[in-house]
Amino acid sequence: MEHAAIALLGFYALGYLILGGADIGLGMMMPFLAKNAPERRQVVRGIVPFFLGHEVWLVAAAGVLIGCFPELEGRMLTSAFPAVVTLLLGWIARDVGLWTRGRAASPAWHGFCDVLICLGSWVVALSWGVFLLWTGGEWPGGIGLLLAGLVVLLFAAHGLGYAGLRIAREGAVGTRVRQLSGRVGGRVLFALTAAAMVLTGIATGRGLSLVDGAADPETLAVLVPALLVITPLVLAAQVGMWWLLRARAVPESDITPVSHPGR
Amino acid sequence: MSPETLDLARWQFALTAGGHFLFVALTLGLATFLALMQTIATVTKSDTFTRMTRFWGRLYVINYAMGIVTGLVMEFQFGLSWSGLTHYAGNVFGASLALETIVAFFVESTFLGLWIFGWDKVNRWVHLGFIWVVTLTAYASAFWILVTNGFLQNPLGYAMDGDKIKLTDFGAVVGNPAAIMAFFHILGGALVVGGFFVAGVSAYHLFKRTPEHRLFTRSLRLGIGMVVPALMFTVTFGGLQLSALHGYQPMKAAAFSGSDSTLAELQADAVARFGPGDYIPPVGAVKTAGIVMMVLFMPLLMFGGLSLLLSFFRPLVHRFRAWHVLLMMAVPWPFLAMISGWVFREMGRQPWVINGLLKTSEAVSDVSPGHMRFSLIAFGSLFAALIVLNIVLLTRAAKRGPVDDAVVTV
Structure with missing residues (x-):
């Protein structure tokens, strides 16, 4: 049972690093990919249809x-307290920007929301860098900062790879995505950074005493089967979501203008 | 443990959970209306109901977004601030939280994404299915959270295992009357919140005589039609809980309605059982909250009943402007009743985090007051900003009325 619980934790945590990490990375890359308001909106449209479905992988992992590792949960979050708080603050700022950007027509509001999205994404990535290294219980010092910096860069690179999948090839943003990805190309870059995310997640997980930290067998006997039944169903719903909303974000000029009466 | 950390952590939990609870109450209520409206729209192919679904859907999504971002803080807060609770009771308490996140919330969010961005992309019956999944998983979410909370009020299905507890009977945890009755009570309350909200916003448009009188007449009738049955449903489960309280939380019941001598007796009993300490919750706050919640019931029922009668007469629905004003003014009161009920339930449990098992002071994390102060200030001001933002955005979208626009634009 412990091993099934570890597999479930790994599945959701790695799923988050790949999917949620891609949304965060794309938010971080916004200033490098978009140089004006319509281009920024295009990047946001690349993030938007999936970000809720993706970020809940972390909610599920938590x-x-x-449920399965309650002791460990308390210990991890408490020991890395400041990193968890900044992670949540960045996450909320970013989500508020994404959810409410289109609720007003003023360019100032759009600009403010873009700052929330981009800055929030950087804060989340940095908090992850610090948190993942802190889970050992103690902060590893100077080398830790260097590794945390590498994690941040990994998020950004992963976002660039994701841009190759989400942003239409034509147009200025698509061109910048291709230029920045270089010869590697979007798909391959995404696969490489996703693999790096998985390795980072596994390396962190190996540092945790998961088997010892597991809940009682009685608890796992209730929880693990229930989670094993629901997991394929939610995965199917997610696959349906990717398929249904798979269209790439095209440049503004290619969108039929919508009137906003009464705004 | 520093007493300062404890106070700061309690304030943080109270402010964030209370704020989150208000968003959730409206989300639960509105989701139900939305599912009903879209069902009518799908079955009858009514244009009015289709536009109603889009309009109320936009308000729903604004509020849902605030509910979700505040909920993120709630999920991580147990591990952050109350690791004593996860250490002591994680084996029991963590299971229902885990089920909430995956069986309910994960499914809800995925299907909400499908519902928002799947307009006109899928068959309309499939799209109707999406909103029903969203609504039912929202209920499931509330259910599992109340199973978790019910365990804190009335622990069942566990056994001691060294310095912590373990799960022995999951059926008892799920079937806990302190969870089931509270779930129905809150579900009813959420429908009251949603009903008055829908009626109040509709009354605004009828009062302003916007061209949408057809759509808002329907909405007003639907909202008001829900209020009276929902109030009766809520009060029934509230009454059942109150009488059951004498069994599992006599101290909370006594803080609300008992005499000083009853309280003193219960305090003496508790000292005999658990050792020296103060086992009386803050009586003034518990009593006030309980009274506010119950006193609000009568005016809400009377106004709701009268409004139900008036709503049958179309000329009154269109022209009775004093009534429109009263309907708009009624919107905040069910929220006040909800939050009072929450204060009554949660403060009445003190000094225990798990009634009779673990004290709140024993559950707080070993974190410095400085760290806790930082997170309290950060989350406190953020939540205040989110509440203001939610009110501003809801008001704007409500005033703007039905427009042919997507539910979410970027």
């Missing part, structure tokens, strides 16, 4: 953690 759920598995609190």
